[in-house]
Amino acid sequence: MPDRRRRIIDAARGLVPADRVFSNATLFNPFSCAWEQASLAVTDGIVVGIGDYRGITDHDLHGAQIVPGLIDAHVHIESSLLTPKEYTRLVATHGTTTVIADPHEIANVAGVAGIEFMMREARDTPIDILFMLPSCVPATPRDVGGAVLTASDLAGFIGRAGVLGIGEVMNVTGVLAQDQEILEKIALAPLVDGHAPLLSGADLNAYTLSGMQSDHECIRREEAEEKLRRGMYIFLREGSTERNIRDLAGIVTPCTAPRCCFATDDCHADMLAADGHIDNCVRTAIAAGLEPEIALRMATLSAAERFRLFDRGALAPGRLADFCVIDDCRTFSVKATFKRGVAIGSLPPRPAAWTPHPFACTAPDRDTVRISGSGIARVIGIVPHQIITESLQFDLDAQKIPDLDRDILKVVVCNRYGTGACGVGLVHGFGFSCGAIASSVAHDAHNLIAVGTSDAEILRAITDVIRMQGGMAAVAGKERVSLPLDCGGLMSTLPYPDVVQRLAALHAVTRRWGGIEDPFMNLSFLSLTVIPSLRITDRGIFDVAKFSDVPLFS
C-alpha cells in the first residue's frame, strides 16, 4: 500500500483532513447536469470527496459556482501565434484546464522535429496539453511544405505520454479510395478524429466505417445531424474565422449533448484575450439558446469521454481537481482557474526553446506577380466567419486589378521552402481600400501569402515577412506594422500580451482600410486545398471540387 494512496483514501473517508477543502461551493455536476451545494475535498491534486469535509487549508467559496475544468476538443495551438507555454498561460485565465492539440501546422513546416518541439514545450505548462498526431502532412500530395509524415513517422509517437491518437483525417479521398498509407495511420491508435466538410450519404458512411469518430467541420445543422446519427462526435467550433456555434446549437439537446463538444480549431491570440476560449464557446452556445447546464456538459464531461479521459471532466472522487470558479452560469465569466486543486495565478512569461528553422523564401519580382488577360475569371470568394470559400466568376480585365468597386484584389503565394514557386490569383471579400498584408501562416504548407491593393505594397509586405524570417506584416504607403513569428514562421516567442498588442495594431490598420474583422486568419486559409471551394497555392488557383489546378480565366 503506497502512502500516497492511503492518504487519499483516508482523506476521502474523512479519517484525516484533505489537503484543501473548497467549502460553500455550488458545484456543477455533469453526470446529472445539475448543481449541488457542498464542499469539495482535494488531496494530492485529486478530488477525494464531495460533501462535508475539513482540510489542512480551507477555501471558503461563499456559495460561488464552480465547474469542472473546460476542455478544448480540437485546437491547433500554432494558430494562436503563441508557443504552447504562452498559449496555456493565456487560456488558463479562461477556465481551460485541458486542450486536445493537433500540432498539424508546425508539423507541415518542420515535421517530426516540429511535433517534438510542441511535446517538449507542453511538458511544463500550467494546464494539460494532450496530442492527436497530425495525420495529413502534407494536406494533399501536391501541397508539400517542409515535411512529409509517414505512418511510420507517426508510429514513433504512439504510446508516448500525452499522445491520445490520430488527428483530423482530412484526406477523405484517400480514405474512400482505401489508400494504404492513410489506412495505416488510422490503424495506429483507437482514437481518430475526422475532418469531412459537407460529406454526406454513402461516402459519409464509408468514412465513418473506416474509423473516423468525430467531425469539427460542420457548418450547417443538417450536416451535423447526419454525422451525429452516424455515430460521430460533433465538435461545435468557434475560431477566429470559423464561427459555427450559432448555426449548430440547434443539434444539441440533453440527449445529444454527450456526443457534442466545443473546439476552437484556429483562434488568434487577440480573440482568445478579448473574447475568451471555451468559456466563449459556452457563452455563445447559451446566447444561441442552449441551457447553461447542457453547454457545460459539452465543455467538460462530453469532451473528456470522447477522448476516453476518464480521469477528468467531472468533479467526482478519483478525478483530477481541475475546475474554475465562475460568476454565474448564464453570464459565465471565469474568476479563477484551478489545476489539480491549485489556483493558476498570474504566471511569468515563458520563453520557448525553439531551434531556428530555415525560412527559404525569396521575394518575387514585379513581373512574376503580374497578370494579364480578360474575360470570365475565377475569383476566390471569402465567406464571413467561415473557412470555406466560394468559387466566384467575374467578367474582368487583369489590367484593372485591383477592382476596389467590386472588392477584387490580387493574392500571391510564394513557396518558402526554397523552390521559388509563386502563384497569383484573385480574391473577393477582404474589403481593403488601400494597403497590403502578408503572412507566413498559410494552411497547410505555410508558404508566404499576401493580398493587397497594389503590387508594390504586396511586394513590400512580402519583403517585410521575409526580413523577419516569418511573421505578419501590413503595409500602406509609408506605414508598416508587423508581428515576427520566429518559431517556424507560425508562432511568436514574445509573451502573449505583446502578441495580442501587435495583432491589435495590425488589425487596427486593416480596419482603417475598411477590411474584414480578422483578415490574417481568412488569408491563412486561402491555400487550404482540402476545404471547398476555390484556393490559391504557390502553383496558382486550385479548384477543390475538381481537385486540380485551374487557370485564372476559364
Added chain:
Amino acid sequence: MPDRRRRIIDAARGLVPADRVFSNATLFNPFSCAWEQASLAVTDGIVVGIGDYRGITDHDLHGAQIVPGLIDAHVHIESSLLTPKEYTRLVATHGTTTVIADPHEIANVAGVAGIEFMMREARDTPIDILFMLPSCVPATPRDVGGAVLTASDLAGFIGRAGVLGIGEVMNVTGVLAQDQEILEKIALAPLVDGHAPLLSGADLNAYTLSGMQSDHECIRREEAEEKLRRGMYIFLREGSTERNIRDLAGIVTPCTAPRCCFATDDCHADMLAADGHIDNCVRTAIAAGLEPEIALRMATLSAAERFRLFDRGALAPGRLADFCVIDDCRTFSVKATFKRGVAIGSLPPRPAAWTPHPFACTAPDRDTVRISGSGIARVIGIVPHQIITESLQFDLDAQKIPDLDRDILKVVVCNRYGTGACGVGLVHGFGFSCGAIASSVAHDAHNLIAVGTSDAEILRAITDVIRMQGGMAAVAGKERVSLPLDCGGLMSTLPYPDVVQRLAALHAVTRRWGGIEDPFMNLSFLSLTVIPSLRITDRGIFDVAKFSDVPLFS
C-alpha cells in the same frame, strides 16, 4: 488492403451490393434518441450504411421498428439455472445480443475451473457473452464455498478474449480498509463494477475513488442519485426477486440516461421465459414513466459505452449488425433478433460439457436441526421483491415453531463441501401453510439451504437435493417435485423449456401452499452475508451490520 475490408468499404459507398439490406426500416438511433426511416445495409456482419442501399439479399421490413441489440449490463447466468448455451438460446428470443456476465456463482463452487467452464461454453453461443471476473470469491473470508480466488488466479484471465474487467466488488469493508488482496484485484483491469448497497457519504466517495465505476444494488432513488452524482454508472435491476426499476426510474432523465443501464443480475429461467429479459426492463421502465427512447438508450448505447464496447450499442457504420425487430416501442414485443445481421432462428438444445464436481453434503439428523429456548428471537424478514432482508425480533418459544399464524418457519443451511456444518435459524415471510423446499443454490457459498413447516419435510427436501447431487426440491406429505441442477448444483443441463416447466411445477406447488412468488430465489439469498440485514449460514444466524455470527435468542 485485405479483401474483407475492401468489400465492406465498397459496400458502404454503394459501389457493390451489401450482403443484406433491411429496407423500409424504422431505426432507433441512440445518438439522437430518435427514429429514422431508412434501409440498413450489412456486410460481413457489420453495419456498412444507413440510407438508400441495395443488397445481395433484401429483407423488406415494411416500416417495422428496429432497435440495436439489447445489452444486459450485469448478470449471473447461473441464476437462471441454465447453462450458457441454453441461457443465450432463451434470451436471444427477447432481443438480447450481448450480456455482461459475472460467473461469480460457479466460481464459488468450482473456482477457476468453473470460470473456464463458463468461458468455454460461451464460445459457441448465438449471442455474445462477455465476462467481468468474480472479484469476491468467497464473499467474505468466513463464507468459503468450493474455492478461494486470489488476485493471481484472476490475473490468469486478464487479456483473454471476452474478458472485460473485474466484477462486482462486494467487499466494501475490504476496499475501505485498503485490503491488499482486493486492491490488487481492482488494479488488474480498467473496468471494475461495484456493489455497495446503501453506501453513502464519505465512504461512498472512498469506494468510488478506489476504482469502482458502477452499482446495481440501489433500491431507493436517493441512493441511486447520490451514486450517479459521484460518477458511478447505475444499473437499474429487474431480477426475479430484485425488482428495482419502478423505484429507480425517476433518476433517469435525458441527461442521466448515458450513465444508466439495465441489468437482471439474478433471474430464473421461468421469469425470463414468461416476462422476458432486457425487453422486460424496457417495458417496466416505460410503465414507470420513462419515454421509450430514453429506456432504449439505456438498453443499448449506454450499456455499450459503460463497458467501452465501441463496436456495438448503435446501428451505425462500422458497428456490429446486432438488432431486434419490435412491434411498437411502447408495447415493446420483440418479433425477431439478429446477430451480425443474421436472424437467430429457433435453435436446437445444446448440451453443456460439464465435468462432474463433487457434491459432498450429508443430510443432518433430527437432533441437529432441533432448536430450543424461548424469548426474543432474531428472525430473518423477507422483503418482497428485494434481496435485502430485515432483522426482525419476535417473542417466541422454539418448541412452537413453525408458527404459521405469524409466518415464522425454520431455515436450515448444510455445508456441501464436506465439513458437515449445519446452521439453523428462523425466517418470516415465505407464507407456506405446509411443506418444505430445499435448494443447492444459496449465495454465495452455495451450501444446501432449506425452509419448511416441519423438520421431517425439511429433511426429506434436503435428502432429495442430495440424491440429485444438487437441485431444487419441494416436499409436502407424499408430494415430491424436483429440478436437478447437475452443473455444480447451480445449473441444469436440461434444455431451457424443460427447466422452465420444472420450475413452473415447483412454483405451482409452493403457490398452492400459499407461498410467495419465487420462494427459491428468496431462499437462495438468505445466506448472502454481504447484503443487509440478517442472514443464515452453515454456522447459524449472521448479523450483517455487526458482521458477525449471532445467537438465535438475543
